[in-house]
Every structure is written in structure tokens, then in C-alpha cells.
Amino acid sequence: MMPARPGLFAIVLWAAASTSAAAPPASVLQAPHAADRPWDKGGALVVTWQNTMPVDFTVHVRRLGGAEPVALGPFPISSEQFIDSGLTSGIAYVYELAVHDPDGNQVSVVRTSPAQPRPNLFDLSRADEAILIALLFAVFLWGTFRGSPREIRPIAGVTAMEEAMGRAVEMGKPVLFSIGWGAQLDKPATLAALNLFGYIARKAASYGARLLFPAHDAVIMAAAQESASAGARLEGRPELYREEDIYYVTGSQFGYAAALDGILCREKPAATFWIGTFAAESLILSETGNQVGAVQIAGTDSTIQLAFFLVTCDYTLIGEEMFAASAYLTRDPKAQGALWSQDVLKVVVATVLVVGLVAALLNWHAVGNFLRGF
Amino acid sequence: MRLRLPLFLVTGFGVALLLQYFIPLPAGQAFYSRALEWMQVIFAAGLLLGGANFARLHLKRAATRKDERPYSLLALAALATMLVAGAVSIGRDSTFLWLFDNLQAPMQQTVFSLLAFFVATAAYRGFRLRSVESGLLLSVALIVMIGRIPVGELISPVLPQAASWLVDVPAVAAKRGILIGVGLGSVAVSLRVILGVERAWLGGSQ
Amino acid sequence: MKLPALDRRALYVLLFLAVALPLLFPIGLVGSVSKSTRQFHRLIESLQPGDVILISFDCEAASWAEIGPVARAVILHAMKRDLRIVGTSFLSEGTALGYRLLSELATEHGKSYGEDWAYLGFRPQYVAAMLGLGESIIREYPKDYLEQPAESLPIFAGVQSYRQIKLVISIADDSMPQYWVEYAGGRHGVPIAAGLSAVMLTTFTPYLDSHQLVGLVSGLKGAAEYEQLLGVTGAGTRGMDAQSSAHLAIIVLVVVGNAIYFRGRRKS
Numbered sequence: 001m002m003p004a005r006p007g008l009f010a011i012v013l014w015a016a017a018s019t020s021a022a023a024p025p026a027s028v029l030q031a032p033h034a035a036d037r038p039w040d041k042g043g044a045l046v047v048t049w050q051n052t053m054p055v056d057f058t059v060h061v062r063r064l065g066g067a068e069p070v071a072l073g074p075f076p077i078s079s080e081q082f083i084d085s086g087l088t089s090g091i092a093y094v095y096e097l098a099v100h101d102p103d104g105n106q107v108s109v110v111r112t113s114p115a116q117p118r119p120n121l122f123d124l125s126r127a128d129e130a131i132l133i134a135l136l137f138a139v140f141l142w143g144t145f146r147g148s149p150r151e152i153r154p155i156a157g158v159t160a161m162e163e164a165m166g167r168a169v170e171m172g173k174p175v176l177f178s179i180g181w182g183a184q185l186d187k188p189a190t191l192a193a194l195n196l197f198g199y200i201a202r203k204a205a206s207y208g209a210r211l212l213f214p215a216h217d218a219v220i221m222a223a224a225q226e227s228a229s230a231g232a233r234l235e236g237r238p239e240l241y242r243e244e245d246i247y248y249v250t251g252s253q254f255g256y257a258a259a260l261d262g263i264l265c266r267e268k269p270a271a272t273f274w275i276g277t278f279a280a281e282s283l284i285l286s287e288t289g290n291q292v293g294a295v296q297i298a299g300t301d302s303t304i305q306l307a308f309f310l311v312t313c314d315y316t317l318i319g320e321e322m323f324a325a326s327a328y329l330t331r332d333p334k335a336q337g338a339l340w341s342q343d344v345l346k347v348v349v350a351t352v353l354v355v356g357l358v359a360a361l362l363n364w365h366a367v368g369n370f371l372r373g374f
Numbered sequence: 375m376r377l378r379l380p381l382f383l384v385t386g387f388g389v390a391l392l393l394q395y396f397i398p399l400p401a402g403q404a405f406y407s408r409a410l411e412w413m414q415v416i417f418a419a420g421l422l423l424g425g426a427n428f429a430r431l432h433l434k435r436a437a438t439r440k441d442e443r444p445y446s447l448l449a450l451a452a453l454a455t456m457l458v459a460g461a462v463s464i465g466r467d468s469t470f471l472w473l474f475d476n477l478q479a480p481m482q483q484t485v486f487s488l489l490a491f492f493v494a495t496a497a498y499r500g501f502r503l504r505s506v507e508s509g510l511l512l513s514v515a516l517i518v519m520i521g522r523i524p525v526g527e528l529i530s531p532v533l534p535q536a537a538s539w540l541v542d543v544p545a546v547a548a549k550r551g552i553l554i555g556v557g558l559g560s561v562a563v564s565l566r567v568i569l570g571v572e573r574a575w576l577g578g579s580q
Numbered sequence: 581m582k583l584p585a586l587d588r589r590a591l592y593v594l595l596f597l598a599v600a601l602p603l604l605f606p607i608g609l610v611g612s613v614s615k616s617t618r619q620f621h622r623l624i625e626s627l628q629p630g631d632v633i634l635i636s637f638d639c640e641a642a643s644w645a646e647i648g649p650v651a652r653a654v655i656l657h658a659m660k661r662d663l664r665i666v667g668t669s670f671l672s673e674g675t676a677l678g679y680r681l682l683s684e685l686a687t688e689h690g691k692s693y694g695e696d697w698a699y700l701g702f703r704p705q706y707v708a709a710m711l712g713l714g715e716s717i718i719r720e721y722p723k724d725y726l727e728q729p730a731e732s733l734p735i736f737a738g739v740q741s742y743r744q745i746k747l748v749i750s751i752a753d754d755s756m757p758q759y760w761v762e763y764a765g766g767r768h769g770v771p772i773a774a775g776l777s778a779v780m781l782t783t784f785t786p787y788l789d790s791h792q793l794v795g796l797v798s799g800l801k802g803a804a805e806y807e808q809l810l811g812v813t814g815a816g817t818r819g820m821d822a823q824s825s826a827h828l829a830i831i832v833l834v835v836v837g838n839a840i841y842f843r844g845r846r847k848s
Contacts, residue, residue, distance in 0.1 A: 040398070042398060120399075121397060122396055122397060122398075129396075133392075140561065182754070187560075188561075191572060218421070219416075221424070221427065223576075249428070254481070257485055280486065280489065280642070287495060303556075304780065304783060319552040319556050335566070335572075339562070342555075346558060413707070479677075483645060490826065495588055497833065498830075498837045499837070502841050512838075516831060523801075523820070523828075524820060534612065
């Protein structure tokens with residue numbers, strides 16, 4: 001049926017068409033989407049959209065799905081994504097994206113489909129640590145199986161160990177070995193100290209010296225008993241192993257110190273070995289050892305107790321000399337190779353330190369930021 | 375088998391726990407949590423082992439060594455007393471706590487306080503002007519000792535600043551250097567244990 | 581081994597008098613406050629009333645005479661700021677010491693247990709516990725030190741893990757703060773501060789410089805400085821007299837020792 005006034009009708013139609021062309025479409029945010037952030041440890045979602053609007057519009061977000069809705073943003077519409085973190089893995093979240101014009105009026109709102117954050121196969125935020133560890137391991141493995149191209153320099157404290165043992169045998173007095181109250185079997189320093197104890201135990205068996213090992217930890221005591229027993233067996237003198245000389249004392253720090261002081265005063269050992277991880281008891285032990293006239297050889301990874309041992313002991317293994325000692329004594333090619341790798345890595349670390357120092361002095365921010373990122 | 379099983383376990387767990395740090399899957403996290411629980415169980419078992427060894431040793435000494443008998447009996451009595459008191463109650467107003475407050479803690483503090491006297495004798499003997507290095511050690515020690523007390527500020531405001539600088543700069547620098555070496559040594563030993571090259575913990579057998 | 585020309589026992593008596601006399605007859609020596617103590621003080625000041633902090637008493641009874649004043653000053657400040665405190669310990673001896681101190685100060689300041697403060701008690705295997713706190717405090721500590729279900733305490737209503745804890749303070753006489761930095765700070769990002777014995781200062785200064793620790797107070801001197809900032813006189817301030825006197829006594833002994841040494845060298 002024709003309209004009564006076609007001209008007027010045409011004008012109205014044209015006006016309507018023009019107005020609807022200027023108005024935003026029903027859904028201004030195209031392809032709103034929420035998905036798990038890849039390569040993370042979970043707890044984060046990435047929310048994206050495609051923008052067709054002027055850049056001065058903003059997106060106000062509401063997160064639905066947790067205990068209560070949470071308002072996020074506003075975000076510039078041109079950013080087209082944001083990352084929401086601190087979420088709980090396994091819970092489905094929905095995001096309501098509301099577009100606001102520059103005057104603050106809401107123009108449209110859309111929702112994403114539900115998404116769950118979840119942990120992935122690899123946490124990319126730890127990639128730098130992974131690379132560093134892989135490099136470290138590669139260098140150590142290479143050194144361990146390649147062997148060392150150089151001889152280890154003599155370490156005074158280590159070469160004195162045999163003299164100390166000999167002195168004890170001549171005087172007919174026992175040898176005392178302490179691994180330190182801070183030692184635990186899962187610590188590398190304890191393993192290095194046990195390695196040295198194995199060597200000392202074997203030497204004691206070969207010389208016929210009595211070896212005392214009061215322990216603060218029963219598991220370490222068990223390992224030391226095995227070591228001493230194996231040492232005596234290897235020297236063909238299993239009868240020299242005395243289980244009652246390797247015993248548990250107490251786990252209390254100063255109870256341990258008091259017990260060892262009592263042993264030092266009663267047994268008056270000719271040689272004492274303070275090798276392991278020590279805490280405040282170090283000076284009490286070494287000073288008492290000094291008072292009873294023992295030859296004292298110490299080695300610890302604790303930088304604080306080193307100072308006390310340096311003042312009171314005849315020989316001190318400083319820092320990693322304790323780790324090197326077993327390689328030096330046993331002449332094991334793999335241990336010597338690992339030691340050589342340590343030296344290579346120390347050169348690398350020193351170089352990085354110098355580069356960092358120069359970068360800091362010359363304000364090379366890029367280099368500084370890169371190093372700081374590690 | 376006696377050697378192979380522990381080595382296999384150490385290598386397996388070492389590698390698994392290292393990889394777990396980078397693989398945040400729920401199975402990995404659950405494995406890690408369970409491993410930590412096992413560590414707690416092993417620690418508790420270690421305490422039992424230590425207590426049993428202690429009791430056995432002192433029973434033997436009490437029976438065989440006349441001169442040490444009173445001390446061994448005292449040690450056993452102390453062990454028994456704390457065990458019984460702890461079994462009854464370890465909370466507030468308990469006998470166990472009373473024994474800790476009035477016996478254990480004062481004894482610990484007494485032995486700790488021996489450090490003060492031993493520091494004095496060690497310093498008296500150790501800080502001697504024998505060489506350039508020992509002179510340096512002596513002067514640094516004197517500056518730090520005076521600078522760290524209020525009397526140092528009364529003598530000169532430079533002393534506390536010098537003491538702080540000596541503690542914060544050269545001392546820390548030396549410690550950092552030692553720590554770097556110790557850190558690398560620790561990684562090397564740990565890797566040797568995981569690979570089965572280091573066997574000191576097994577009883578020294580290579 | 582007898583010391584040249586001076587019996588060891590004379591040294592011991594001298595030192596004993598040097599420490600005992602100032603404790604009996606206080607002098608009242610006061611020094612300036614160090615940068616690290618001020619930083620720690622500002623850190624606590626920056627927290628808001630109602631914020632939850634975790635204090636771990638990782639120390640032994642032997643060092644309590646030195647560490648106790650540090651802990652007391654810090655807790656006093658926290659309570660004055662109306663911070664809510666959760667206490668724990670990873671060394672068995674520190675457990676009772678920490679609980680006693682917290683309950684004493686809580687009573688003085690009218691803080692109620694369960695709402696303003698709670699004590700979770702001792703956990704062995706600190707690595708497991710530190711990591712467990714990052715997942716769920718209630719799961720790691722089903723019961724508190726008083727054998728009550730931790731879930732029933734109002735303080736844990738909004739506190740599930742490190743995410744709701746504003747600061748962790750380790751009161752330590754050994755390397756425990758290092759593990760807090762590695763396992764709690766490194767993995768979960770919670771800020772870590774430390775109250776230490778004086779001998780640990782050089783160990784942890786690098787951590788402070790690299791911002792792995794956000795605050796550090798050490799020794800009796802640190803406790804005295806903190807008390808000065810709070811405007812109170814406590815064991816730290818009183819102990820500085822004895823510490824000063826002991827330092828001077830050792831300095832005198834070193835000088836005398838060198839004098840005897842040089843006299844002996846000239847004679848020979």
C-alpha cells in the first residue's frame with residue numbers, strides 16, 4: 001500500500017537511516033574473549049577484545065565467578081587486552097565488559113564466555129632461573145666428566161691433617177672430629193665434611209688412633225658410623241672401629257657445646273677437627289681445644305664463625321677450601337674436575353661483577369637493569 | 375642393591391624435585407607437598423633414633439664405667455624426666471615448661487655466656503702486632519669495638535661512621551666473596567650427590 | 581697453655597666485673613640511631629591498624645638475652661600501631677619464649693587472643709612449613725599453640741596465606757631469615773624483615789642492600805636504638821652500659837697484651 005505523502009515519507013526514511021549510521025552498533029566490542037594465560041603457574045586470565053570505536057572510549061570490567069563481583073579497570077579501549085591475576089585455579093570466571101563514552105555514559109555491555117585459570121606445563125616467569133641452572137649444570141657436568149687440566153694447589157690445613165693424626169698417635173691420645181651443630185645431612189657442607197671425616201677415619205684406622213665423633217643429629221651419626229666402619233674395613237683393621245666413640249649427644253646447641261667441652265677436658269685429644277657448619281658454639285669449642293693443647297684444624301662454610309676459628313685454630317680452611325679438600329685428598333678425577341668447573345664459574349661471576357660495576361659507574365642503565373633482572 | 379637403591383632414590387627424587395620447581399602442574403605440587411611431609415616424618419624418626427642411642431650409650435656407661443656412672447645416671451634421669459613431663463603436658467603452666475624455663479634455658483644461657491670470656495682470651499691472644507696483616511686486623515678490631523658503643527661517639531663522631539663503614543663495606547665484600555665460592559661449591563657437591571658421584575653420605579664407600 | 585704474664589683467670593674476673601658493675605650501677609649511655617633501625621621503624625609505621633604481620637621466633641634460649649630486647653621493642657611498636665600479630669617458631673626453644681613475650685605485651689596493651697593476636701606454635705622442618713604457609717595457614721597449622729582449632733580464631737577469618745600478610749619478621753640468632761627470604765619472599769613475594777643477634781649483621785646486610793630484606797635490627801645496640809625511637813627504656817638501653825664497658829675492657833686487655841708481647845720481644 002503506498003503512503004499518502006511519499007515525499008514526506010522519503011525524508012523520514014532518510015533521517016532514520018542517517019541517525020542509525022551515526023549510532024554505534026549494538027555490540028561495539030568485537031570478539032570479547034577470556035582465556036588462561038599460557039606458560040604460567042596458574043591464577044591468571046587474559047581478557048581480549050577487538051576495538052572499532054574511537055580511542056577516547058574506555059572499558060569498565062566486572063569479574064564474575066568468585067565470591068562476589070569485582071570491578072576492574074577502566075582500561076583504554078584501544079589496549080584490547082588486560083591480564084587479571086591473583087585468581088584461584090579451577091574456578092570459572094566471566095567478564096562483563098562495559099564500554100563508556102568520554103562523558104562516562106555506558107554505551108554497551110558484553111560478556112565473555114567462562115574461562116578457568118590453570119597451571120601450565122612450564123612457568124615462563126622462571127625461565128631465566130631455568131637457563132641459569134641449566135648453564136651451571138652443563139659447566140659442572142662438563143668439568144666433572146672431563147677432569148681437571150691442572151693440579152690443585154696445596155691447602156695448608158689439608159696437608160696438616162696427616163701430621164695432626166701422627167701427633168695424636170705419638171702422644172697416645174684420641175682425635176676429635178666435630179661436624180658442627182648447624183650441620184644437616186641435606187646440606188652440601190655437611191656432605192663435604194662427611195667426606196673429609198671418611199678420609200680421617202681411614203687414616204685413624206691405618207695409624208691405630210682412636211677417633212671420637214660426638215653427633216648432634218642421629219642421621220649424621222649413622223652416616224658417620226658407616227663411614228668409620230667402612231674406613232676401618234678398607235684398612236684391613238675392622239676391630240679398630242668402636243661404635244661407642246661415634247654417638248649422639250644432644251640436638252641442643254649449647255648442650256652440644258657443653259658436652260664437647262667436657263669431652264675435650266676429660267679425653268684431652270691431641271688433635272681436633274672442627275669441619276662442617278658451626279654456629280655460636282664454635283668459639284667455645286675451639287678455645288677449649290686451645291686450652292687443652294690440641295692441634296686444631298677448622299673448616300666451615302659459615303663466614304661468621306671463620307673469624308673465630310682463624311683466631312683460635314692452627315689451620316683454617318676458608319669457605320670452599322672445605323669443599324676442595326675432599327678432591328685434594330682423594331685425588332678423585334671427577335671431584336677435581338668439578339672443582340675446576342667451580343673455578344671457571346668464579347671467573348665468570350667475577351667478570352659479571354666487574355661489568356656490573358663499570359655499568360653502574362658509567363650509568364649504563366640497560367646493562368644494570370638486565371643484571372638486576374636476575 | 376645396598377648401594378644401588380639409595381643412589382637410585384636420591385637421583386630420582388633430586389631430579390624430580392628440581393623439575394617440579396619449573397612445572398606448576400597440580401600433580402607436581404602435590405608430589406612436592408608429600409615430599410615435604412615425608413621430610414618431617416624422617417626428622418621425627420631421627421629424633422627417636424638419637425634418643426635411643428643416647429639411652430643405650432649411657433646405660434652401658436653406667437653399667438661398665440664406675441667413674442662416669444653418676445653422670446650417666448644423671449643424664450638418663452634427665453631424659454626420663456623430660457619425657458614423662460612432656461608426655462603429661464607441654465602447654466602453659468605445665469611441668470615441662472617449668473623445667474624448660476628454670477633449668478634448660480638458664481643452662482643454655484650460662485654456656486652461651488662463656489663466649490664473652492672466651493672472646494676476651496681469644497682477643498688477648500690473637501690481636502698481636504706481629505706483622506702488617508695482624509696490625510690491620512688489630513686496628514680494624516679496635517675501631518669497630520669502640521665505634522659500636524656510645525663511648526665511641528663521645529670520643530669522636532668519626533668513629534661510629536668508620537665502624538659502620540668497615541662493617542658494611544670491606545667486611546661484607548669479603549663475606550660476599552666467600553659466599554660466592556661456598557655457593558658454587560654447594561652446587562657442585564649437590565650435583566655430585568644427585569649424579570651418584572659423591573657417596574660420603576652412604577658411608578664413604580666409592 | 582698459660583697466657584704470657586697474665587693468668588687467664590684474671591682476664592675472666594676483669595671481664596665479669598666490667599659486665600656486672602654497669603648492670604648494678606647503670607650509667608645511661610645513649611648513642612645515635614643507625615640507618616637500618618630507622619628503616620625498620622619506618623616500615624612498621626607505614627603499616628595500617630588492623631594489618632596482619634607474622635612474627636617467627638627462630639631463636640634459641642641461649643641468645644634470648646640479646647634477641648629478646650629486639651623482639652620486645654618490635655612487638656611493642658606493632659601493638660602500639662594496632663597491628664594484628666600471628667606468632668610462630670621454627671626452633672623448638674623459641675616457641676615458649678615467643679609465646680610468653682607476646683602474651684605479656686598483649687596483656688599490657690589490652691589485646692585479646694584470637695582477635696588481635698594468635699600463636700601457632702612450633703613446626704619442625706621449616707622449609708615445609710614456610711612453603712605450606714603460602715598455600716594455607718589453617719592447613720599447615722590445624723591447631724594453635726593452645727590446642728584450639730586455628731579455624732575458629734577470628735584473626736584467620738580474612739587471612740588464608742601470605743597474600744593477606746603484610747610483613748613477616750624473623751627474630752633469629754642464626755640463618756633462618758635466609759630461608760624466609762628464599763622460600764617465603766622469593767616464592768610468594770611477602771616482604772621479610774629480620775631482628776637478629778649482632779654477629780649476624782654482616783651476613784644479612786647484603787640482603788638488606790638488595791632489598792630481599794625490607795628491614796633489619798640487630799643486637800642489643802639495635803634494640804637500644806629502637807627503644808630510643810619509641811621513647812622507652814628497656815633491656816636494650818640498660819644492656820648498652822654493660823656492652824660498652826665490656827668492649828672497653830677487651831680493648832684494654834688487647835693493649836696490655838701487646839705491651840707484654842713487645843716487652844718480651846725486646847728482652848729476647
